[in-house]
Structures are given as C-alpha cells and as structure tokens.
Amino acid sequence: MIASASNNHSRLPHMWSVAKDEWRYWYRSKVALVVLIIGVVLSLSSVVVTAVNMHELSHERQSMQKTSEDVFMEQPDRHPHRMVHYGHYAFRTPSPLSMLDPGVDAYTGNSIYLEGHRQNSAMFAEQKQSTGLTKLGSLSPAFVLQVLAPLLLILIGYSSISRERESQTLSFLSAQGTSIFTLILGKGLALLSVVGLIMLPLLLSGVFAIFQGEAASVVVFFLVSYSLYLFVWALLVLLCSTALSKNSESFTALSFMWILLCIAMPRIASTTASVSAPAPGKLETDFAVIAELRKLGDGHNANDPAFTQLRQSLLAQYDVETVEELPINFRGAVASASEAELTKVLNRFAEQRMTQELAQTQIARLFGWLSPQIAIRSLSMISAGTSIETHHRFIRETEDLRFNFVQSLNQAHKEQLSYIDDINRNNGDEAWQRARVSSANWKVVDDFTFTIDDASTRLFKSVSALGQLLVWIVALILLIRAAGGHSV
Known part of the structure; x- marks a missing residue:
C-alpha cells in the first residue's frame, strides 16, 4: 500500500510534465489554438446573447x-358573458437557468389566451416563428456545450496518444520512466483544462x-453535470487515441x-419514442373533442334539452314552478353548469395528450444509456426548469386560472342579473343597459405568476440522467485501462 502511494506520488510530476508538453504542442499547432479560441x-x-435575450x-x-x-379590469360595465368571451392572457416568465438552456420553451410557446368554452394552445413559440434553418438548433449555451464542444475536444485531442505512437516517441517516453497510464493521465489533464476554459462562461452565467x-444547489448541480458530460467526451477522445495506432484512424x-x-x-430516440407511444394527430383529436362536446348541449341556449334536469332540479330546490320565479338567473346557472361539464371533457383530452407526450419523452430519455448527449439534454432541461413536465404544469395552472375566472363571471351572471332582464336584453338600448353588471366583477x-418546481424536486428528477453520465464515465475509464494495458 505504501509502495502504491509512493508510485502515485512519483507519477504526479511526470503527469504535469506531459500536460505541459501537450499545451506547448497546442500552442505551436495553429489549428489546435484556433479551435480552442473558437470554443471559448x-x-x-x-x-x-441568450442571457440578454x-x-x-x-x-x-x-x-x-x-x-x-x-x-381586462378596466373594461366598463358589460354583460358578464361578454367578458367570458373577451378573455384574458397568461404569460410564463423564463426561469433563471433558461438563459443557459431554453429547453422546450422555444417550441411550446410562452403565453396562453384564456377564454370561455375552450382551451387554447400556448402561443408565440420562438421556433414556430423562425426559419427552417434555425430549427436545426439555436445557438444557446446548452446547444454549444452539448453538440459543438465535443467536436472541439475531438479536433484538439484526437491525436493525443496516437501522435506519440506515430512519431515513435512512445517507446522513448517509456524508457524515460513515463508509463502509458501516466501519459494518458497527463493528456487527460490537458483536455480537462480545455473543458475548464469552455465551462468558464457557463460558470459566470451560473453566478448571475x-x-x-x-437556488445555488441547482446551479452547482447544473455546472457539475455539464463538466461530467464534457469529461465523458474527453475520455472518449483518450480511448480512441489510445486504442488506435494512427491519427487518421482516431479522427475518423x-x-x-x-x-x-x-x-x-437523438433523432433515433425521438423516432423510437413516437413509434413506441403513438399519439393521435391534432385533427383526429379535434374531431373527437367536438363529438364529445356535442353531447353536452349548447350552454348559450337555456332551452336546450340537455339542461332539462338542471331546470327541474332548481325548480324543486327553490319550490317554484317557472324559471322566471327563481331567485337566480337560470341562464347564468346553465352557463356555469355547461362550463363545468365542458371543462371536464377538455381536461380529459388534455390529460391524455400530456400523458402521451410524457410517455414519449421518458422513452427518449432511456437512450441516455446509449448517448451521453441525450443524458445531459434531459438533465439540463429538468434542472433548468424548461422540461416538458414544467410546460405541462404551466398548462394545468393556466387552465385552473381560466376555469376560475370564467366561473366567477358565470356566478355574477347567475346572481347579479335577473332572468327577465337577461332574455330581454336585445329589446332596445334601455333593456341592454339593464342587462349589464358592475365592472367591479x-x-x-x-x-x-408561474414558478418552476423547487430545487429539491428538480434535483430528484435529474438523478436518473446523472446516473447515465456516471455509468458512461465508469465504462470509459475501464475501457481506457484495458486499451492502455494492451498498448504497453
């Protein structure tokens, strides 16, 4: 054990020397230096750019x-159902870490128009309004680190070990007491310093x-996760450069x-998820929703047969014989009951759609065992609060807002406007004025204000993706040890 510790201690100077030599080579190599500058x-x-945006x-x-x-609140006195159709907007403000990873927000939209009798989709998605080329990937920090940074590490380090073998210096270094594992550790240390330089702007953004x-814990977790992802690619570079004898083979x-x-x-994962958990198209779903809503009756028509039971129930409750004698406005009661039943149907279809989307997402995330890019993409969006789960919660919360404000207006319709005035509202200006309620309503x-999940929830949901990255790291380290032993 003491000998092992002494051996590791003696290996450190050689490792630092190898790392310095690698940096010296990159400095002399104009290509490596330019690539490094481009990466930073x-x-x-x-x-x-993303932070400012x-x-x-x-x-x-x-x-x-x-x-x-x-x-909305500055509108004058109106018929309450007019305000139901006037509608209201709900906006989702971006989370602090969305400046590093916008996630699904660029595709799903950031605002919803809320109105009676329908559930609208989110609007103003950045990618839906952009050109086809930008849909290949916006130049966000997440895209740069997930896709471009690995390519930069490849261009810089693909010849790390194979170069020594091609130039016949590997045997010379071994004769000087530098083992293959010391050489790999030194080259790896040099690559990790490149990772540190690429991560530096991300660190500054995390502080911001x-x-x-x-939460500081989420920011630290986010930065460490990206460092582990780039470490995976540094290990891949070292593995190929160690296992293959020529620079051209390593680069290829x-x-x-x-x-x-x-x-x-990522494309294979997306396609597999779509095939494994198929979801009906928008047109098919819209027809199914319309068919279900037709069974509910027309909430604008108090005489619709669908509300006969409601009429009989209210007449019995208040012990009267006609709707005109009711102490409440029957048309308002119909509007309230109709909205409640309609919302149940719409929510059922909305939950089905969100369940299908989440199932597809979870299938795609399993491909993180096959691709570290998928693992870090999932982890990044979840921890940044820009995942599909966060979007679904935004939809649910805005739907609650929509239903509550519509039903509050229906309540004013039922309690503050008489049935007689309501049915006679089109009989002249004076009748129309009487069919209004106060704008105080x-x-x-x-x-x-929409807020993302708390720090502990996001960290817990990210554990699986973090495990995928750690498995990649362990597997690559074992492969490098095997390749290094074979190269001796």
Missing part, C-alpha cells in the same frame, strides 16, 4: 401580464442566475462517434 468565444457569445423576455412578459390584467433567484472513429451520439442518436382576475 462560442461559449461566451452564446451565454451573453432571456432578460428582455422576462421583463417583457411581466409587463404584458400586467397590461393584460389592467386592460443565482442573483436572479435560482471520433468523428463517426460524434455524428452517431450527437446527431443521429372583473376583479376576479388575480395576478398570475
């Missing part, structure tokens, strides 16, 4: 949310995210792996 500049520029979006959405609420209200193998793991495998719209 890409990382820094993506962080700055997200900061502006946050202020803009908060302002638009307040404006929407003010405009903490000042924006993000690494290029193929980058295309497979970063480009092809518009205050049913509360301030809406």
Whole structure:
C-alpha cells in the first residue's frame, strides 16, 4: 500500500510534465489554438446573447401580464358573458437557468389566451416563428456545450496518444520512466483544462442566475453535470487515441462517434419514442373533442334539452314552478353548469395528450444509456426548469386560472342579473343597459405568476440522467485501462 502511494506520488510530476508538453504542442499547432479560441468565444457569445435575450423576455412578459390584467379590469360595465368571451392572457416568465438552456420553451410557446368554452394552445413559440434553418438548433449555451464542444475536444485531442505512437516517441517516453497510464493521465489533464476554459462562461452565467433567484444547489448541480458530460467526451477522445495506432484512424472513429451520439442518436430516440407511444394527430383529436362536446348541449341556449334536469332540479330546490320565479338567473346557472361539464371533457383530452407526450419523452430519455448527449439534454432541461413536465404544469395552472375566472363571471351572471332582464336584453338600448353588471366583477382576475418546481424536486428528477453520465464515465475509464494495458 505504501509502495502504491509512493508510485502515485512519483507519477504526479511526470503527469504535469506531459500536460505541459501537450499545451506547448497546442500552442505551436495553429489549428489546435484556433479551435480552442473558437470554443471559448462560442461559449461566451452564446451565454451573453441568450442571457440578454432571456432578460428582455422576462421583463417583457411581466409587463404584458400586467397590461393584460389592467386592460381586462378596466373594461366598463358589460354583460358578464361578454367578458367570458373577451378573455384574458397568461404569460410564463423564463426561469433563471433558461438563459443557459431554453429547453422546450422555444417550441411550446410562452403565453396562453384564456377564454370561455375552450382551451387554447400556448402561443408565440420562438421556433414556430423562425426559419427552417434555425430549427436545426439555436445557438444557446446548452446547444454549444452539448453538440459543438465535443467536436472541439475531438479536433484538439484526437491525436493525443496516437501522435506519440506515430512519431515513435512512445517507446522513448517509456524508457524515460513515463508509463502509458501516466501519459494518458497527463493528456487527460490537458483536455480537462480545455473543458475548464469552455465551462468558464457557463460558470459566470451560473453566478448571475443565482442573483436572479435560482437556488445555488441547482446551479452547482447544473455546472457539475455539464463538466461530467464534457469529461465523458474527453475520455472518449483518450480511448480512441489510445486504442488506435494512427491519427487518421482516431479522427475518423471520433468523428463517426460524434455524428452517431450527437446527431443521429437523438433523432433515433425521438423516432423510437413516437413509434413506441403513438399519439393521435391534432385533427383526429379535434374531431373527437367536438363529438364529445356535442353531447353536452349548447350552454348559450337555456332551452336546450340537455339542461332539462338542471331546470327541474332548481325548480324543486327553490319550490317554484317557472324559471322566471327563481331567485337566480337560470341562464347564468346553465352557463356555469355547461362550463363545468365542458371543462371536464377538455381536461380529459388534455390529460391524455400530456400523458402521451410524457410517455414519449421518458422513452427518449432511456437512450441516455446509449448517448451521453441525450443524458445531459434531459438533465439540463429538468434542472433548468424548461422540461416538458414544467410546460405541462404551466398548462394545468393556466387552465385552473381560466376555469376560475370564467366561473366567477358565470356566478355574477347567475346572481347579479335577473332572468327577465337577461332574455330581454336585445329589446332596445334601455333593456341592454339593464342587462349589464358592475365592472367591479372583473376583479376576479388575480395576478398570475408561474414558478418552476423547487430545487429539491428538480434535483430528484435529474438523478436518473446523472446516473447515465456516471455509468458512461465508469465504462470509459475501464475501457481506457484495458486499451492502455494492451498498448504497453
């Protein structure tokens, strides 16, 4: 045991010397130096551009949310059902870490128009309004680190060990007492320093995210996870460079792996998920929803046979014989009952759709065992609060907001407007004026602020993806040890 510790201690100077020599080689090699500069500049520029964009979006959405609420509540006295159709907007402000990984937000939309009798989809998705080329991937920090940074590591380090073998210096180094494992550790240390340089802008963004209200534990977890991901690629570079005898072979193998793991495998995962958990198309779903809603009756028609039971129930409850004698407005009661039944149907279809989307997402995430890029993508979106689960919670919370404000207006319709005035509202201006309620009733719209899951919830949901990265690291270390022993 003492000999082993002494051996490790004596290996350290050699390891540092190898790392310095590698840096010296990169400095002399104009290609490696240019690639390194490009990597740092890409990382820094993506962080700055995305941070500025997200900061502006946050202020803009908060302002638009307040404006929407003010405009709604400033409306004059109206018939309450007019305000049900006037509608209201709900906006989702970006999370602090969305400046590093916008996640699904760019595709799902960030605002929803809330109105009676229907559930609208989220609107103003960035990718839906952009050109076809930008849909290949926006230049966000997440995209740079997940897809471009591994390619930069390949260009810099593909010849780390194979170069020594091709130039016949490997045997010379061994004769000087530098073992193959010391050489691998030294080259790996040099590659890790490159990883540190690429991660530096992300570190600065993480500090900024903490000042924006993000939990420090989540930021640290986020940064460590990306460091582990790039460490996986550094190990892949070392493995190919150690196992293959020529620079050309190493570069070809690494290029193929980058295309497979970063480009092809995410597409394969997405296609497999769609086939394994098929979901009906929008047109098919819309027809199914319409067919179900037709069974409920028309909430705008109090004489619809679908509300006969409601009429009889209210007449018996208040012990009267006609709806005109009811102490409440029967049309308002119909509107309230109709909205409740309609919402149950819409929620059932919405939950089915979200369950199918989540099932597809979970199948795609399993491919993280086959591609570290999929693992870090899942982990990144979950910890940043920009995953599909967060979007689904936004939809559910805005639907609760929609239903509550519509039913509050229906309650005013039922209790503050007489049935006689309501059915005679089209008999002249004076009758129309009597069929209005006070604008004080518009205050049913509360301030809406959507918040992402707390830190512990996001960290817990990210454990599986972190485990995938750790398995990749352990497997690659074992393979490198085997390849290094074979190279001796």
